[in-house]
Amino acid sequence: MAVIVQKYGGSSVADAQKIMNVARRVAETTAGGHRLVVVVSAMGKTTDSLVALAHQITPTPDPRETDMLLATGEQVTIALLAMALHSLGFKARSFTGAQVGLVTDAAHTKARIRRIGGERVRAALEAGEIVIVAGFQGVSPDNEITTLGRGGSDLTGVALAVALPADVCEIYTDVDGVYTADPNVVPDARKLPRISYDEMLEMASLGAKVLQSRSVEFAKKYGVPVHVRSTFKADPGTLVTREDSGMEEAVVTSVTHDRNQAKVSILRVPDRPGVAAQVFGAVADQNIVVDMIVQNISRDGFTDMSFTLPRGDRARSVAALEDVARRVGAEGVQFNDRVAKISIVGVGMRSHSGVAARMFAVLSKEGVNIQMISTSEIAVSCVVDDKYAELAVRALHEAFELGRER
């Protein structure tokens, strides 16, 4: 008899009818004799509405009070889902983050999990109850309500699966798995039955929105299998798990793209120690997370630095950088909002050479100019003009034969 953690996102529980549907799905799983812990998010756009309400009061709501406010969203869903399961004749009991002993640090709105007690969850499972847990929330050692940041409910699910322990953490979402590329862009994109934690991590950071990176890191660290699947279909989805021998046959697993990026360059920066720290310190001070960073070789004691960042943060970043440029004696700042990042991902790259070269050749053949390049052990990313994004993804998907069943 397996212990299974299932996590349902906000769109899966957006109204009473959808909550009833989730209850039926949960009930079917228990019919298999399994013990079930269900983690849920706030209903639909509830979190956004609560944030908007706070902003009617003040443009800068206090983080502690923001957590007090936002934690109510998940608490509503757990109570309703418990009622729904009761109405189907099942024993079920809901718990807040505090009640399951999900203890975090005190970093409100982006708290990190320290430990999960889980005693009440285990006791309820022993008593034959379906356990329902509010995602996204925890409690600090000082008994303050905290939240885990965007996508935090995935993390709650994975962390509970580690703590119990559970055999698998199933993440239910509105897509039915992880694909070789975005099916909206590539018609013959193929659902991957299995993928490694590292590949999923790269894909998450490279624009695939299926799973939050922190929850994948957590799952990898503790070796919990994560099954990404659809709320609305019974088919199996994609199992995110440890690498196995079968995975290495494919050099490239998927092509991702991220069209939500801007490129910023700071030109002719004096190449001396401490300058890079000043430049990126200025951006970090704005709480902006920089993605790719490229620094060219130095000529005559000067260099160019380029980086990508979320498009919404570009204006603030440029303002901060113009200031820094003056201070360090750089020539100036340029930006481009119309770029896309195209990446190929695959654990097989570790043992295969020439993959990056082949990617560049494919793009070149399609007449796509590469503006920036960055590589990791299992991924290669190119920044290109946004207008080539779809063309590039389709060409790479075909060249690496990702649509072919293996």
Add this chain to the structure above:
Amino acid sequence: MAVIVQKYGGSSVADAQKIMNVARRVAETTAGGHRLVVVVSAMGKTTDSLVALAHQITPTPDPRETDMLLATGEQVTIALLAMALHSLGFKARSFTGAQVGLVTDAAHTKARIRRIGGERVRAALEAGEIVIVAGFQGVSPDNEITTLGRGGSDLTGVALAVALPADVCEIYTDVDGVYTADPNVVPDARKLPRISYDEMLEMASLGAKVLQSRSVEFAKKYGVPVHVRSTFKADPGTLVTREDSGMEEAVVTSVTHDRNQAKVSILRVPDRPGVAAQVFGAVADQNIVVDMIVQNISRDGFTDMSFTLPRGDRARSVAALEDVARRVGAEGVQFNDRVAKISIVGVGMRSHSGVAARMFAVLSKEGVNIQMISTSEIAVSCVVDDKYAELAVRALHEAFELGRER
């Protein structure tokens, strides 16, 4: 420097603008050098909306899960009010019922307070913070979220005032105090500057909706002064307090009426032991709270029993009673939905005779037929045809000279 508990009801915090208004009012009070604990209800009709949401899932939501659901309403308000006070430059901190250690029994949806720790409240007050507490909610010894039933936020306010202790508990509402009669019915009704706990208790049970009975009982038991006043005006309202000598001068303090009642009679009931228990047991089994009960003297071994109850419960009660009537051999069941209960209240009645007789004479002079009578130590109530309700209240208000300043 006084410690003051202020409680604001749902209509006072119905939207962001109103919450800002409450914040300003709170800020003004602290400007007097006082330490402040603010108890708030859920915003506007939030509790009703949450109940409606639960009923979309199931007609019989589990009480534990109902509390889990409803407790979110107050939690939203406390966070927003804390943000509002921050935006005005004040230090403020919100707490759930569990966080302030408001421990109740485990009777979900109608829990009774066992004790209030209050340590965090005192610590926050010491730190110069305005303390904001979620009304209506508590926590059971097993760490389950509980709620105190309708009007429970008043009770939270009074109980906190007892625990801290505070000098006064101010209940802010949309009326500006307790009146000698409903000002909508009696144009010259007068606001009472002071009233005793017992009078307030009688008035609450007799249809005045200003304060919840349980909170008045609690205030009486521990001698906490309760100040009922308007959210929207600065004037003092009505102080509910211990009896003092000045109060006894007035024999009658107020006239109340309750038009939300129905009268049910069970006719020619065999007058033998156990029958009354069967009759009222059947009603209690429906979870219906009966108000006045009148049993006439027995004739030929039979008697008639009449009682009043909330009009909304009449249909269920009659159905249950028809069943009992058959079983015990009574003649049948009659009901009347168009009745009103008119009452006069005053601690002075304890030491004055003839007050009831005078009330009957006033009603008789106006041609109002009395259908049922019930008396307590400090109140007399008559059930009359609903169409006479306003006439009766005005006639009694005038006859007992309640509009005259004292």
